[in-house]
Amino acid sequence: MRLFSTDHRTIARQYFFLSLAAVLAGVALSLLMRFHLVWPHASVGWFEKLWPVKAVGGVMTPELYLSLLTLHGTLMVFFVLTLAPMNAFANLVLPEQLGAKGMAFPRLNMLSFWIALASFVILIGSFLVADGGPLSGWTAYPPLSAVGAIAGPGEGLGQTLWFFSIGAFSISSMLTAINIIATVIDMRAPEMPLSKIPLTCWNWFATAILSLLSFPVLLAAGLLILLDRLAGTSFFVPEGLLIADAKIAHSGGSPLLWQHLFWFFGHPEVYIAILPGMGIISQVISNFARKPVFGRTAMIVSTFAIAFLGLLVWGHHMFISGLNPYSAIAFSALTMSIGVPSAVKTFNWIATAWGGGLEFTTAMLFALGFVSIFVTGGLSGIVLGQPQLDAYFHDTYFVVAHFHLIMGIAALFGIFAATSYWFPLMFGRVMDERLGKLHFYLTFVLSYTTFGPMHFAGFAGSPRRYADFTTFDFLAPLMPIQRWITWSAFALAAAQAIFLYNLFHSMRRGKLAPANPWKSESPEWTRDTEIWQR
């Protein structure tokens, strides 16, 4: 595998491994966070070795917890949920599915990957600077993210590097989006009109359009906030702000402006994470049910309906930010209307499987698991889409449960399904099915046991982003739930060792893949035999 390659399949594998590195780091961080939440005063020797300033005596400081939270969110949202479902798997099979020779702009494609990698390196670097990593979370709300080191350790150079990383990532994502859109429109084989292209291609196409429209907005917002930080402008910092007993010299900006710009990107980002997975599981379910996808046109229309509505609902992240109640009603109605195309999709997946000759391969199990998790996570979205209920739930674990299921676990199930399904196209071998199924059942059950109880913690008012629950009496009765979640999270993470073993073992020692192991009719399996000779 050449390092600087313009070959789309090589780039696909590069994205895959970048995402893998990010998800391993992200999971490790989440375990540290879960440990700290349950045993906040425990002294761990190697904590102090790792963070001599922020874990004096081996006990994590709240700042350290917040920086872990920030890195976890940023890694997972950008480098796992954005890169793996589209950049990795679209690069792998999109050209073959379209009958194209390759991506439209191979060199641009390579550039996208290397910018993404640079962004990853900068992000990791932002956590290794002397003051420690940024504390602002993946949403980086000003004013604290805009005023520099006075807002806390890590809010200086660390936060600046974080914004540079996200800016680079935005550019990389825009370039990928341009490549995918041009490939779908112009590179198709003559016998492959738009009416015939697989659903996966439609979903990557819709995702690319969302990337194209939302990442530039994040880039613009990032540029403005960097000027606030480095050049003394006041786009997002209000007048008369007092931080650490010092009056901040800025004047007249608006932190709410950032929230609007950020969530105009941030909400479509949710669909950037999930739409590719929907395409992937449509193909997988159809493949292993030995039936064409039920309601293909409805699937395409609902994909674009979700993408379009997804661009109009950013305000539901801001219900408690002092949003005008009338606009909250509009955002709420639009948000809940996303339930309609989502229900269309769910119905069609079930109808595709219904009466088919189901074959429960690992990929199929993860695809069906996706439907289950998607419905569960989606239902709590209907709850949170109502301003009155969100006022209570917004800062609780209910939201943590919601977005981890709908955006994190559902999208990860799509990634697992795609990994198992297209593994032969990546490495010429098949993954072990027995280990794959074991990994699925454990992951499926433990996902529910980890994130399910978070709903109850949220109902009971357990606040999110807190580093330590033990200092509040009213949270004491909830500690058993938190302890359960932590143990379950440890088990869930341990179950992923099966996947890792299966992945790396199958990569080198797995059974050699036959030409079309899943007896698929999709072009990437039937069209191109050249890859088997590599």
Added chain:
Amino acid sequence: MATLTQSGIGAPPPTVPDLPTGGGGGDDHGGPERGNTRNASITGIVVLMCASTMTFGAMVSAMVVRRGLSNDWHTLPLPGILWWNTAVLILSSIVIDTARRLLRRNKRMYFNTLWTAGTIMGAAFLAGQAVAWKQLEARGFYLQGNPSSAFFYVLTWAHAAHVVGALAAVIYVEFRALRYELGPSRRTWVDVAALFWHFLDVLWLGIMGLFAYWA
């Protein structure tokens, strides 16, 4: 879609016989299915223009919101040179587009002359912008000052960054044109660069209009 567009088919014979023909393949990259890379390049640049529009749209909407937020907004007195810059940019667009049309009719000598003129005008626009920034600074309007001047600098810098990128493409075309590597059937880069150049006009007129008549 994947049709073999303008791949030398129907191109008039070269008028200067002792120069390389500048014809033959549809483009300089891609395998045998060359025709569609030209369409893809046009699609790519249009899509890139959408992305840029979103970036500027985000900044302008931030500006609209910021102005309505409080009563500290002061109208920025625009330096007169900006109107000259506007004229130069529009003229450069006309010149570049005329050049592009001439290349399609295989008038390669005229193309080279006009494209060179367009390139120089583009560079002149950038120089003019630098003068405008200096003049504003001399009059005490800084990035850190009133939000109106902050937004002016941000938007004009972002536009200038786009111009620098476009100018790189225009100079690349210039470089290849002077070696007579371009022709009626080898002009994807020309079309792409010209299209983006016109887009910068539209963007600039928007920014100029905003600051001259609204902000």
